[in-house]
Amino acid sequence: MNRSVRLFLFISVSLVFLSLCLGVLTRLQLVRHTMPTPEDIVQWHSLVDLHLPSVKSGYGDVAFEDAKMAFYTQQAIFIDARPYEAYQRAHIPGAIFLYSKDYDVLKTKLTFSKDQLVIVYCSTQQCQMANKTADLLVKDGYRRVYVLTGGIKEWAANQGDLESHYVTF
Amino acid sequence: MLHFNSRVMSFICDALTVALGLMWVYAGSMKLTDLWGLMDSLLQYNLLPVSWVTMAASTLPWMELLIGAGLIMGVLPYLKRVSENRIFLLTMSWMSMTLLTVFFVAMYSVMWRGLEVTCGCFGAGAQFVGWVTIGRDFGLILLNSVLLWRLKV
Numbered sequence: 135m136n137r138s139v140r141l142f143l144f145i146s147v148s149l150v151f152l153s154l155c156l157g158v159l160t161r162l163q164l165v166r167h168t169m170p171t172p173e174d175i176v177q178w179h180s181l182v183d184l185h186l187p188s189v190k191s192g193y194g195d196v197a198f199e200d201a202k203m204a205f206y207t208q209q210a211i212f213i214d215a216r217p218y219e220a221y222q223r224a225h226i227p228g229a230i231f232l233y234s235k236d237y238d239v240l241k242t243k244l245t246f247s248k249d250q251l252v253i254v255y256c257s258t259q260q261c262q263m264a265n266k267t268a269d270l271l272v273k274d275g276y277r278r279v280y281v282l283t284g285g286i287k288e289w290a291a292n293q294g295d296l297e298s299h300y301v302t303f
Numbered sequence: 304m305l306h307f308n309s310r311v312m313s314f315i316c317d318a319l320t321v322a323l324g325l326m327w328v329y330a331g332s333m334k335l336t337d338l339w340g341l342m343d344s345l346l347q348y349n350l351l352p353v354s355w356v357t358m359a360a361s362t363l364p365w366m367e368l369l370i371g372a373g374l375i376m377g378v379l380p381y382l383k384r385v386s387e388n389r390i391f392l393l394t395m396s397w398m399s400m401t402l403l404t405v406f407f408v409a410m411y412s413v414m415w416r417g418l419e420v421t422c423g424c425f426g427a428g429a430q431f432v433g434w435v436t437i438g439r440d441f442g443l444i445l446l447n448s449v450l451l452w453r454l455k456v
Contacts, residue, residue: 138390145394149369157362160338217418219346219353235419257343261421262431287339 193254193268196280198288201253205295210251214286215267220257226289227297229255234266241274248275255282255289316453317378319446320392323399326443327371333426334364344423348409349416370398393454400447407440 196204204210205226212229214221221231232240232254246252252271256264264281271279282289290296334341342360345351351359376382377392406424413420413432422430430436 141387141390142394142397145391146398149366149373149394149398153362153366153369156365157358160335160361160365161357216343217347217349217420219349220343223342223346223353223356257421258337258340260340261343263419263421287337287343290339 193265193272193279193281195283196253197283198292198294201255201280201282201289202292202294204251204253210253210280211246212282213252213254213267213271215254215256215263216261216286224286224290224296226255226286227295229297232267234263234270237267237270241270249277251278251280252276253280253282255285258285258287259283261285312453316450320374320378320396320450323443323446323450324371324374324377327367327374327399329371330425331364331367331369331371334360334367334423337426338364340421340426341423344421347418347420347423348413349418350409350412366398367402370395370402374399389454393451396447396451396454400444400451403440403444403447407437407444410437410440 201210205212212226213232214225214229215232215234217233217235218231221229221233225231230243232243254264254268254271256262256267264285268279268281286296338360341363342356345356345360346353373391373395377388377395382388382391410422410432414434414437418432420432422432422436424430424436424439
């Protein structure tokens, strides 16, 4: 093996090794979501009633604070519009899995009233799957459909409750 | 007619190397600022075991950043005079090519399986994997091939 090849291998392996080391450090630094304390829940319950903007046609947007209140006061049904692997990994407790692409098959699970407050979410603000699912729900006659602004990312970042089918995160 | 070894072509290749490096730095930093989104995208691709996703999402942005920084450093006038610089730049270009090829295969497999997946190419954007993202990746592979060919001349 000549010097050039050895140097090539050395640089490649060093780069991968350095990336892995930084990756391990990053993984350790990843924010772990925590359960809200009972005091938090009491405080949320003591807040004023949920006032969401009315939806004339189509669906509306709901901010994290309102969604959290709706969650802890059990006023809303949450729908997870992401693929099943993402849903399994972490979702808002009790959220119904309804991946936008498989909407026609999965909508049979929706047994609640068309007047029920529904909050749809996907991963982030930019993710379009929640909007797609919300659009389909509205077309199916659901009248109070909202999309969670910031998605589950913001929910987790603000220490919203999460449920996972996996032990590791 | 311009020869590939001419000064102008050398300058163009250096500029393209810097552009590719900046692209990697941008992609890596965008991913690093949105690891949750990246993890979500990786899960949607459904190519890695779930237990590997967090580690992959933590490592990939750093790898991109290092490759980008390496490509940019490789064309710095001072470092160009170092005799090992060509091997260094060649290694970085091969690493870049490997990553681009992996992304190309991953995106093509998504299209082939008929999945609707957010690309996650430059952080968690709204862009879904499609012919546009595959075409963009293919363009970058072509660019990278030109740079590799240039380094071997």
